[in-house]
Structures are given as structure tokens and as C-alpha cells.
Amino acid sequence: MCFKNLPVEFDAQGNAHLKGGVADPYAYQPREIKRDKLEELLARNGHIKDVSISPVTRVAGALSFHAVADLQERKFLDANSIATIFRGYEVILKGRDPRDAIYISSRACGVCGGVHSTAACEAIEMAFGISPPPLGTVLRNLALALDFLYDHPLHLFLLAGPDYSQVVVQATSPAMWEKAQVTEAPNAEVHQFKTIGDIMKGLNPLSGKLYLDGLKMTRTPREAYSVLFGKYPHPQTVVPGGMSSTVTITDFNETYTRLQKMIDWTKRMILLWDDLTEFFYEYNPEYKKVGARDANLIDLGMWDDEVSYDASYARCNEWGEARWATPGVVMNGELVTTKLQQINLGLEEFVEHSYYENWTQNGNQRFRTDPSGAPLSPNHPWNKETMPKPSKESWKDRYTWDTAPRWDRQVVEAGCYARIWTTAAAGLMPKNDFMEATGHSLKFHMPKTMLREMDFEWQIPAIWNAFERNRARAYCMGYNLMMAYTMVLKAFDYLRKGEDKVSTKFEVPMGERVGVGFWGAGRGYLSHHLVLDKGAIVNYQIVTPSTFNASPKDPFGNPGPYEEAVLNTPILEDFDKPSEFTGVDMLRAIRSFDPCMPCTTHIYGGEREIVREVNTCACSAEG
Amino acid sequence: MGEIPEKHVGQAGSHEQRASSTAGLPDQVGNVARRTMEELAEDIVASQGKSKFSLGPLEKVYVFWLAGMSCDGCTVSVSGATEPALEDLLTGSIPGVPLVVLHHYVLQLESGDHYIQTLVNAEQGKLDGPYVLVYEGSIPDENLSAGGEPFAGEGSLPLWAGSTERRRVSTAEWMKRLGPGAAASIAIGTCATWGGIPAAYGNITGSMSLMDWMGKDYRSALGLPVINIPGCAPVGDNFTDAVQAILLFLQGLGPLPEFDELGRPAWQFSETVHTHCVRAGFYEEGTFAREYGDKECLVEIGCWGPVVQCNITEKGAIAHMGGCMNSGAPCIGCTMPGFPDKFSPFYKAPPGSLLSSNASRLLGSVVRNLRRISQRERNREIRWHDSVPSGWAMEKGGTSITHKILEVFYEALQFQGAKRPERDPQKKFPAGYRSLPERVYGDQDYQVLPEDRAKKAEKRA
Incomplete structure (x- = not known):
């Protein structure tokens, strides 16, 4: 039984139905946000500080953050995550030829290059009733493994990395810098940075070796990606029913040599992040609380098994569990489901604290059930009608362009770490030479390059915080790399067998069709929900990882993941006067999620005109 | 490549070295290194000692990167550039090219007001060098969002001088405030150059291009209209190539960079992508791909290359590698002002190909066979x-x-x-x-x- 809060039960055959005897099963009463006490404190106390960071830099896209900090107790009392951009992408998609969805939705986010086009493609394949030939699927997997090999280093060394660099540590915790310089790095023999201080120097922006090498290493996978898939971001080789790459031996050779370079570097970098993490824990165990949350995670899995994947909704549980990354939801550290259908049924989006109107009020619900007959919430993306209601920023009412997606009405976070977690915990990864999911860890073997062959094991951590997110991301580089390597070998295998077809013919259907693309981005969970009729798009909805992570409070009173992570973060930096407080611990917590705002705020605008309430905006003032 | 001996950086990291440019702000929130990225870059340069001779009048140029309705794809592309590479520009490692002090929300060390302060300093003329504006993403019509939160905001400012209340500032407003004083304004990517997808049919944010927003009469401090580097995403090297060409010209070293009638670097965009296409020969011989993955010319499965001005087949996507048609992707016209609506639906053959590809099929069937004869002898x-x-x-x-x-x-x-x-x-x-x-x-x-x-x-x- 995977749901705790939703009124859905499963019978012995696993078929879902609504619990009996409930009049309005999905109804709820929104909880008010109370801030009276907080405002009283703010007015009275000199050490209670209203912290507004606009913009939060070193994240992709436009994010601002507001918090109330108690500088004496060294904790946060309130937190608001604010998305500050709105583009109305899905209204542009509405009423268009479905073939446009792939390239238009791709442009929702240019940070991870081809994830949206692939998710759109899978949604279209479900709606069209087609699926790619085996090599087509293998190529797609390879593309999306290479994609993240650019994405994770970018985050680790250019976005999050500087927060752990000498210049920042020295400024916010001089004693730690002293200690770091004399602490030997346990894995120095592999990564060649003698002390933790050397690692921190390496992370210095613009001058550190790790920073500069990290930047260069983001290019290596993009070169391979461009050779096989044209360009990065927004590759135009993703087509319904496969890929349009013309594969040649040279393309694969060029990819192969780049993988070899990455294997060498990745071996070093995984151990380096291990060393850095353990140093912080040892220096002050309080760092284990930075960005801490209960381990509530969601992922849709990705990288299809080329034999199982048929793009059908009816068989989505089977082909979902056959994926190279297993779909799943983790609640309090326990895996509660690995079934794509259940993950889909549990998904709802709420807009009580976002600049949108609630679409469920008129009682019209497009779909009462999913295509397999299981009950579907009126708050599910297939039923969503987002109606923008731009208003004044108010911490009690509405304060972001992001919505609040929830699963089973609980707060879940998405990330590459969720992907490696659900894969490790489920233990369903296809048999192969390099990787193994054990149920409590993910093991991977990296062959000999310049460095000796090495075995790595990412253990499901007992605690969940900013450092574990970053550490898991470093291990994900290894996981993705061996995934890419496996896919190159698989592609070789198909070419040896003469199965070199990469696409399937398709026609645009004229009837009503529904589709969903269950996929993953660099930051985890990604779904595209599509409704077609008369050869045109009737509804298009995108739910991205940062839609979850950057979400505001939900109607049940739960803060979004960034907000919750900041609320759990102790203030550990050094300062003498309140004016010297920088907020570095809170920024470390936020950045550990690898925020990506462009796709968070793709949002569909509905059919209404935008009507503004005319008032003055006061960002930091309570409205 | 600009790798700095690490001991110098250690010295650069001590924040007592000199007064910060954001020292006037009331608190340090967001200023995690207690010094800005600009100061860090300058410290790195300073640690290498004063140069004895100079190759031009400019020592440094500030670049403010603003984003409107953007997906960050242009930023990502530019981070992949290698001719020249971003890090070489940012560390002043290219002789004759001034230090580029980049102010970019994705890379900046500091956040919040300390990040915004440099923009304020620029507007007030307090910078010690000229600045260039780079705009990524389309510009929404903020009249539609008047009175509320802007569609695309960056930072916040006091509502009026001395006020504790603040308002979020739209990037469109930053553009208007900083545009006249900028040495040049560069629109990067198809959203900023021509409106792109946020400005396609059905857009409810009134999105438009930078040229549309700044108007026909806009001139930068150097007298230049908006410079356009299109592409979705653009080739990152097209941007750094153009920037370096402009800077070398201003230094009195390089030749005059020419721009076409729409403000595109002429040396990058005056020819169609088909001219340099690796598959153009198939077109000439009248052989066409029938399905995705085929090696022949892609025109009949949706390629618009013969009418699209772009250099990706010649320049490659990154480090001279890849490029759409090189790997099998049909051109969907992403560098063109008509993108996306005038190229939709994607994957459908452009109507013009009905005539042109059949003509080349006819001619090609003769030429192709004659060529095979002489090829046989030459083999x-x-x-x-x-x-x-x-x-x-x-x-x-x-x-x-x-x-x-x-x-x-x-x-x-x-x-x-x-x-x-x-x-x-x-x-x-x-x-x-x-x-x-x-x-x-x-x-x-x-x-x-x-x-x-x-x-x-x-x-x-």
C-alpha cells in the first residue's frame, strides 16, 4: 500500500480504486500561514534578521530567497523560496502540431540539453502508439548519460564548489581554514591534493585547478554529445520513434576516447568529494544538519531497456522497472513504490501560495481516471488548468511563480541523488559488467585507464543533508559514466548484429490521445503530460525537478524542500556583528539541490487574460 | 591557459587587502567571500605583477550578463566555447585582449545586494572601465505585469532612496537603465535577437527581442545599434569569437568586424548553413534521406538548411565538433528571425523543397552517373x-x-x-x-x- 493520504486503494491484482464512502475524496481545507508571532519578534529583536537574497547566484536561472534568521540562537525561523521568472511556454504549445512539442519544450531549459525533448518524445510516442528500434533507445540513453556528465561537474565545481573554496571558508570560518591546511586528505594518493586546504584552494573561482579543470571537463562530454547528437543544448536529433543520428564508427570512436578521459578524472573526483565531506563532518558534526531533511525522494527512473520499452501506458510498470535507473518514491528513507503508474497517480500540483488561480474550483475535471482506469486527482497535471494570477509578494499568501507539486500530499525532493537512491534500493538494475544495485548501495567498477582499475560503492546514507547531496552527485558522475560506457558497448553490439535502424515511421493521429513522458533531468524527476485531439495539442504540462525542490508551502502547511532544508540549517559561520552575517550555510543548503529555475517556471498560462491587481510591491515587507 | 600559481591566490583571498566595491552596503548577506568576483579576478591579475608594455588602450572591460525569458542555454553554450575559452577571457590571459570582468548570475561568487551593487555602480558611472551588456532571453512586456511581480526579475532595489521597502527590478528595466551608458549591447541567442520561442504565437507575456525593446534609434555609448548573435542555442564560439574580434579592433590590433543589416557578425552569418553542409553534396547529386538516421541530404525530412543563415556545419557546435546536419539533425531554422513559427511544423519538408529537391534530383541523376564513370577510372x-x-x-x-x-x-x-x-x-x-x-x-x-x-x-x- 503505497499511499498514506490519498483516498486510493489497491486490490489483490494491484488495480487501483477509490476508497468507498468518501463524498469528495480529493477535497482538502487549505491551512493558513500564521506569521503574527514572527512579525512581533522581528519588530522587537535586534538579532532577528530579515534576510532577503535576490538574486541567489550560482544557480541556473532566476531564484530569490527570503528567510528570517535568529542570529543569537543561530537558526532560521522562516524560509520562502521565490521563482522570479514566468514564460508561459505551454500556452505557446497549446493548439500546435504535436510534432512541435519536442523542439519547443526542449527550450524550456537549456541547462541540461536534451532532457525535455526526450521526455516530450516519450509522451508523443505514448500518444502516437509508436516506439523506437533498439539502437534508437540505446542512443537516447547514451545522449542522456553524456548530458549529466557535463551537468554534474558544472554544479560540483562551478556552482556549489566555490562555497567550499578557500576564499569563502577563510572569510566565513577562519579557524576551519587553519585546520584544513594541516589536515591530510585521506585519498591524496589518487586525487593528488595533499591536504584539505589544497582541495579548498583548488575550488577557488577562476584560479583553482579544480574549478578550471571542472569547467574544461564539462566540455569533454559535450563534445561527444555534439558528435553524436548535433549540438548541446537543444539537440535536434530527438525524433518521435527514435533518433535521427547518422551513426558512424568515427562518432563512436570519438565518444569512446572522451569516455576514457572522463573515467580517469571521475575516479579522482569521487574520492575528493568524499574527503571534503568527511572533513566538514569531523571539523564540526553540526555540519551534518546543513540542508538536512528527512529522506523523502521521488524519481521516475530513466534510460529505457531497449527490449522492454514500448511506450505504452498499460505496460509502464514493467518497462519502468526494467530501466537502468529504477523509478521510485522514498519515504523516510524507505522505498515505498517502484511502479510508474503509482508514482503518476500520487502526483498532484497545488497553487495556493503561487501566482496562479486554483483550477479545480469550477468542478470540471477532464479525466477522472488514468488510461488504465485508476482514479486520478483533479489536481493531477493531466487535469491541470493553470491560470496565472500575478499578485503582490506576500509570505502569508502568494510569493512565487513556482507551483507546489506533491506526492501523496507529502513533500518529496528530486535530484540525481534520488535517482541513484531509488536504483540502489530497488536492486532491479539490468545485469551488466560494470554496475550493480545491491538493495542498500550502488556498486560500480571503473576499468583501468591512466589510473588503476577501481571499485566504488555509493551507500544509501543514514543522514540526508547538503553534503550527502553533493557527495551523491559526485558518485552519480561515476554511475552515469559507466552507464554511458555500457551504452556505447551495447550500440557496438547492435551494429555488429547489423541492427542499425535508429527510427520508426510515424503519422500524427487525429483522435483524442493521452501521453506522458516519464523521464529524468540532470536534477532528477521530469514528466511531460500531453493531451492531443484532432491532430493538435489540447493540453501540455511539464513537471520538473526544481518545480518540486523550489516549491512554496503547500495547502497542508508543509514548506517546500529548499525551505525545509534552510529551516533545518544551523548558522555555523563566524561573525561578530549581525551585519557581518553572510548566509553561507543557508546558501550551501539551497545550492546542494542544484537549483535550476528555467524549467521550474516554464509554466502554462491557461486561456485567460492576465489580470493584475494594481498595488505597490514591497518585496521584503510583509503583506 | 590561465592557470595561476596557487600561492598568489592565497594572498588574493585575504579580504583586508583593499576596500570592497560593495563596502557601502549595510550588511554582508550573500557576500560569502566578503569580496566580489570582480575583485577576485582583479586580484588574480594583480598577483602576476604589472605588465611592462601594453598592446592597446583598454585594460579591462566589464560585461554584464542579464537574462530575461531565458532557458540559460546561451550561457551553457558560451561556457563550452574554446576559441577563445571563457576562462582565458576572464583571467586576462590573452595578450592584447583586455581582462573581461564578467558579471553573471550563474558564475558569480556573491549573491543578493552585493551582486546587484555593481549594476548600480555602472549606472552611476562609478566603474573604472567601460561596460558591455549581454542580454539572454526575450524581453517580456512588463506593462502586462505592472503593479505586481515582473515576469523576469533580477534583484531588488529600495522603492525610493532611503526606503526600507523594496521592489523587484525587471531585467527589461535594467536594460533601459544601463543601455545608454554601455559601450555595446549584445543580444545573445534567438530569444534576445528575434524573440524566439517565448515570443511565438500564443505568447501571453508580450515577449519580444532586444532590438524590438530598445527601438530603432538605440545607440550604445560607442554609437552601435544592438549586436545580434542568434541561435537556439547559439554556437558558444560565435559569441567569444565576436567579442574577441571587437576587443582586438578597439585595441587597434584587429581588422574592423563587419555586421550585416540585422546586426549579425557578417563573417559568421552571411551564408546559409547549407553552403558549408557536409550533406550538401548529396543534395547536389539529388540523393535524399528517406528516414531519420539516413546519411543523405535531410531536406525531404524537414531540413530548412538551404535558406537558413548559420555557420554550425562549418564551425561545429563545440570545439569544432558536431553541428546539426553533421550528425543527422534537420535544420529547423533556429538562428532565423522567423523561428519557430515560420518553420513549423518541424519534421515536415519545407514547401520550397518540392521544386528545388526535385530539380536537383533530375539534374543529379545525370551528373551522378557521369561522375561514377570518371570516379571508377580514378579509382x-x-x-x-x-x-x-x-x-x-x-x-x-x-x-x-x-x-x-x-x-x-x-x-x-x-x-x-x-x-x-x-x-x-x-x-x-x-x-x-x-x-x-x-x-x-x-x-x-x-x-x-x-x-x-x-x-x-x-x-x-
Whole structure:
């Protein structure tokens, strides 16, 4: 039984139905946000500080953050995550030829290059009733493994990395810098940075070796990606029913040599992040609380098994569990489901604290059930009608362009770490030479390059915080790399067998069709929900990882993941006067999620005109 | 490559070194290193000592990167550039090119007001160098969001001087405030250059391009209209290439960079992507891809290349590698002002191809076959007459009479007005001298394969 809060039960055959005897099963009463006490404190106390960071830099896209900090107790009392951009992408998609969805939705986010086009493609394949030939699927997997090999280093060394660099540590915790310089790095023999201080120097922006090498290493996978898939971001080789790459031996050779370079570097970098993490824990165990949350995670899995994947909704549980990354939801550290259908049924989006109107009020619900007959919430993306209601920023009412997606009405976070977690915990990864999911860890073997062959094991951590997110991301580089390597070998295998077809013919259907693309981005969970009729798009909805992570409070009173992570973060930096407080611990917590705002705020605008309430905006003032 | 000896950076990290440019702000929130990225870059340069001679008047240029309705794809592209590479520009490592002090929300060390302060300083003319604006993403019509939160905001400012209340500032407003004082304004990517997808049919945010927003009369401090570097995403190198060309020109070193009538770097965008396409030859011979993955010309499965101005097939996507058609992707016109609506629906053959590709199919069927004939002869060594010693296939030695006759005419044309290579070694020596082949083989034709020679000798015997 995977749901705790939703009124859905499963019978012995696993078929879902609504619990009996409930009049309005999905109804709820929104909880008010109370801030009276907080405002009283703010007015009275000199050490209670209203912290507004606009913009939060070193994240992709436009994010601002507001918090109330108690500088004496060294904790946060309130937190608001604010998305500050709105583009109305899905209204542009509405009423268009479905073939446009792939390239238009791709442009929702240019940070991870081809994830949206692939998710759109899978949604279209479900709606069209087609699926790619085996090599087509293998190529797609390879593309999306290479994609993240650019994405994770970018985050680790250019976005999050500087927060752990000498210049920042020295400024916010001089004693730690002293200690770091004399602490030997346990894995120095592999990564060649003698002390933790050397690692921190390496992370210095613009001058550190790790920073500069990290930047260069983001290019290596993009070169391979461009050779096989044209360009990065927004590759135009993703087509319904496969890929349009013309594969040649040279393309694969060029990819192969780049993988070899990455294997060498990745071996070093995984151990380096291990060393850095353990140093912080040892220096002050309080760092284990930075960005801490209960381990509530969601992922849709990705990288299809080329034999199982048929793009059908009816068989989505089977082909979902056959994926190279297993779909799943983790609640309090326990895996509660690995079934794509259940993950889909549990998904709802709420807009009580976002600049949108609630679409469920008129009682019209497009779909009462999913295509397999299981009950579907009126708050599910297939039923969503987002109606923008731009208003004044108010911490009690509405304060972001992001919505609040929830699963089973609980707060879940998405990330590459969720992907490696659900894969490790489920233990369903296809048999192969390099990787193994054990149920409590993910093991991977990296062959000999310049460095000796090495075995790595990412253990499901007992605690969940900013450092574990970053550490898991470093291990994900290894996981993705061996995934890419496996896919190159698989592609070789198909070419040896003469199965070199990469696409399937398709026609645009004229009837009503529904589709969903269950996929993953660099930051985890990604779904595209599509409704077609008369050869045109009737509804298009995108739910991205940062839609979850950057979400505001939900109607049940739960803060979004960034907000919750900041609320759990102790203030550990050094300062003498309140004016010297920088907020570095809170920024470390936020950045550990690898925020990506462009796709968070793709949002569909509905059919209404935008009507503004005319008032003055006061960002930091309570409205 | 701008790698700095690490000991210098250690010194650069001590924040007492000099007063920060954001020192006037009331608190340090967001200023995690207690110094800004700009100061860090300058410290790195300073740690290398003062240069004895200079190659031009400019020492540094500030670049403010603003984003509107953007996906960050242009930023990502530019981070991949290598000709020159971003890090070389940012560390002042290219002789003659001034230090580029980049102010970018994705890379900046500091957040919040400390990040915004440099923009304020620029507007107030307090910077110690000229600044360039780079805008990524389309510009929404913030009249539609008047009174509320802007569609695309960056940072917040006091509502009025001295006020504790603040308002979020739209990037469109930043553009208007900083535009007149900028040395140049560069629109990067198709959203900023032509509106792109946020400005496509059905857009509810009133999105438009930077040119549309700044107006026809806009001129930068150097008298330049908006410079446009289109592409979705653009080739990152097109941006750094253009920036370096402009900077070298301003230094009095490089030639004048030319721009076309829409403000595109002319050397990058004046030809169609088809001109340099690796598949253009297939088009010429009238052979077309039937399904995705085929190696031929992609026009009939949705490629708009012949009418699209772009250089990706020549320049590659990154480090001269990839490029849409190079790897099998049809061109969807993403560098063009008409993108996306004038190229939709994607994957459908452009109407013009009905005429043009059939014309080339007709001509190509003749040309292609003639070429195969001359190709066949050119695929033979001069000593392959009766047989070909390839162990790979049953390659025929002899050729048909028709082929031989055609080849006679072909060769006559080939050497018309030119000297045919002299075949007889005897004619290359003074009279009376016997060349080595003649001494060994007599006056028999020695330009044959050894095994054929044996056969010939047998025949003669």
C-alpha cells in the first residue's frame, strides 16, 4: 500500500480504486500561514534578521530567497523560496502540431540539453502508439548519460564548489581554514591534493585547478554529445520513434576516447568529494544538519531497456522497472513504490501560495481516471488548468511563480541523488559488467585507464543533508559514466548484429490521445503530460525537478524542500556583528539541490487574460 | 591557459587587502567571500605583477550578463566555447585582449545586494572601465505585469532612496537603465535577437527581442545599434569569437568586424548553413534521406538548411565538433528571425523543397552517373590493366570498350592545354642512355603489375 493520504486503494491484482464512502475524496481545507508571532519578534529583536537574497547566484536561472534568521540562537525561523521568472511556454504549445512539442519544450531549459525533448518524445510516442528500434533507445540513453556528465561537474565545481573554496571558508570560518591546511586528505594518493586546504584552494573561482579543470571537463562530454547528437543544448536529433543520428564508427570512436578521459578524472573526483565531506563532518558534526531533511525522494527512473520499452501506458510498470535507473518514491528513507503508474497517480500540483488561480474550483475535471482506469486527482497535471494570477509578494499568501507539486500530499525532493537512491534500493538494475544495485548501495567498477582499475560503492546514507547531496552527485558522475560506457558497448553490439535502424515511421493521429513522458533531468524527476485531439495539442504540462525542490508551502502547511532544508540549517559561520552575517550555510543548503529555475517556471498560462491587481510591491515587507 | 600559481591566490583571498566595491552596503548577506568576483579576478591579475608594455588602450572591460525569458542555454553554450575559452577571457590571459570582468548570475561568487551593487555602480558611472551588456532571453512586456511581480526579475532595489521597502527590478528595466551608458549591447541567442520561442504565437507575456525593446534609434555609448548573435542555442564560439574580434579592433590590433543589416557578425552569418553542409553534396547529386538516421541530404525530412543563415556545419557546435546536419539533425531554422513559427511544423519538408529537391534530383541523376564513370577510372592505379591485386573483393581488371572510349575523350579534355605526365622514362634522359627499366625489361611495357608481367612474358613465349 503505497499511499498514506490519498483516498486510493489497491486490490489483490494491484488495480487501483477509490476508497468507498468518501463524498469528495480529493477535497482538502487549505491551512493558513500564521506569521503574527514572527512579525512581533522581528519588530522587537535586534538579532532577528530579515534576510532577503535576490538574486541567489550560482544557480541556473532566476531564484530569490527570503528567510528570517535568529542570529543569537543561530537558526532560521522562516524560509520562502521565490521563482522570479514566468514564460508561459505551454500556452505557446497549446493548439500546435504535436510534432512541435519536442523542439519547443526542449527550450524550456537549456541547462541540461536534451532532457525535455526526450521526455516530450516519450509522451508523443505514448500518444502516437509508436516506439523506437533498439539502437534508437540505446542512443537516447547514451545522449542522456553524456548530458549529466557535463551537468554534474558544472554544479560540483562551478556552482556549489566555490562555497567550499578557500576564499569563502577563510572569510566565513577562519579557524576551519587553519585546520584544513594541516589536515591530510585521506585519498591524496589518487586525487593528488595533499591536504584539505589544497582541495579548498583548488575550488577557488577562476584560479583553482579544480574549478578550471571542472569547467574544461564539462566540455569533454559535450563534445561527444555534439558528435553524436548535433549540438548541446537543444539537440535536434530527438525524433518521435527514435533518433535521427547518422551513426558512424568515427562518432563512436570519438565518444569512446572522451569516455576514457572522463573515467580517469571521475575516479579522482569521487574520492575528493568524499574527503571534503568527511572533513566538514569531523571539523564540526553540526555540519551534518546543513540542508538536512528527512529522506523523502521521488524519481521516475530513466534510460529505457531497449527490449522492454514500448511506450505504452498499460505496460509502464514493467518497462519502468526494467530501466537502468529504477523509478521510485522514498519515504523516510524507505522505498515505498517502484511502479510508474503509482508514482503518476500520487502526483498532484497545488497553487495556493503561487501566482496562479486554483483550477479545480469550477468542478470540471477532464479525466477522472488514468488510461488504465485508476482514479486520478483533479489536481493531477493531466487535469491541470493553470491560470496565472500575478499578485503582490506576500509570505502569508502568494510569493512565487513556482507551483507546489506533491506526492501523496507529502513533500518529496528530486535530484540525481534520488535517482541513484531509488536504483540502489530497488536492486532491479539490468545485469551488466560494470554496475550493480545491491538493495542498500550502488556498486560500480571503473576499468583501468591512466589510473588503476577501481571499485566504488555509493551507500544509501543514514543522514540526508547538503553534503550527502553533493557527495551523491559526485558518485552519480561515476554511475552515469559507466552507464554511458555500457551504452556505447551495447550500440557496438547492435551494429555488429547489423541492427542499425535508429527510427520508426510515424503519422500524427487525429483522435483524442493521452501521453506522458516519464523521464529524468540532470536534477532528477521530469514528466511531460500531453493531451492531443484532432491532430493538435489540447493540453501540455511539464513537471520538473526544481518545480518540486523550489516549491512554496503547500495547502497542508508543509514548506517546500529548499525551505525545509534552510529551516533545518544551523548558522555555523563566524561573525561578530549581525551585519557581518553572510548566509553561507543557508546558501550551501539551497545550492546542494542544484537549483535550476528555467524549467521550474516554464509554466502554462491557461486561456485567460492576465489580470493584475494594481498595488505597490514591497518585496521584503510583509503583506 | 590561465592557470595561476596557487600561492598568489592565497594572498588574493585575504579580504583586508583593499576596500570592497560593495563596502557601502549595510550588511554582508550573500557576500560569502566578503569580496566580489570582480575583485577576485582583479586580484588574480594583480598577483602576476604589472605588465611592462601594453598592446592597446583598454585594460579591462566589464560585461554584464542579464537574462530575461531565458532557458540559460546561451550561457551553457558560451561556457563550452574554446576559441577563445571563457576562462582565458576572464583571467586576462590573452595578450592584447583586455581582462573581461564578467558579471553573471550563474558564475558569480556573491549573491543578493552585493551582486546587484555593481549594476548600480555602472549606472552611476562609478566603474573604472567601460561596460558591455549581454542580454539572454526575450524581453517580456512588463506593462502586462505592472503593479505586481515582473515576469523576469533580477534583484531588488529600495522603492525610493532611503526606503526600507523594496521592489523587484525587471531585467527589461535594467536594460533601459544601463543601455545608454554601455559601450555595446549584445543580444545573445534567438530569444534576445528575434524573440524566439517565448515570443511565438500564443505568447501571453508580450515577449519580444532586444532590438524590438530598445527601438530603432538605440545607440550604445560607442554609437552601435544592438549586436545580434542568434541561435537556439547559439554556437558558444560565435559569441567569444565576436567579442574577441571587437576587443582586438578597439585595441587597434584587429581588422574592423563587419555586421550585416540585422546586426549579425557578417563573417559568421552571411551564408546559409547549407553552403558549408557536409550533406550538401548529396543534395547536389539529388540523393535524399528517406528516414531519420539516413546519411543523405535531410531536406525531404524537414531540413530548412538551404535558406537558413548559420555557420554550425562549418564551425561545429563545440570545439569544432558536431553541428546539426553533421550528425543527422534537420535544420529547423533556429538562428532565423522567423523561428519557430515560420518553420513549423518541424519534421515536415519545407514547401520550397518540392521544386528545388526535385530539380536537383533530375539534374543529379545525370551528373551522378557521369561522375561514377570518371570516379571508377580514378579509382585505379596506372599499373592496373588486366587485374587488380586487391584481396578484398573480386575487382575486375579490364574495363568495357565504352568505358575505354569515354576515358580517351575524358583524358583528352583533362590534359587540354596542359602537359600530360611523360610516361616513357627513356625520354627523360639524354639520347643514348638506357634507363633502368629498359635495361631490365627491354622496351616492354614495364608499368604493369609483377604478376601481369609474368603472364605477358608467358604469352609472348
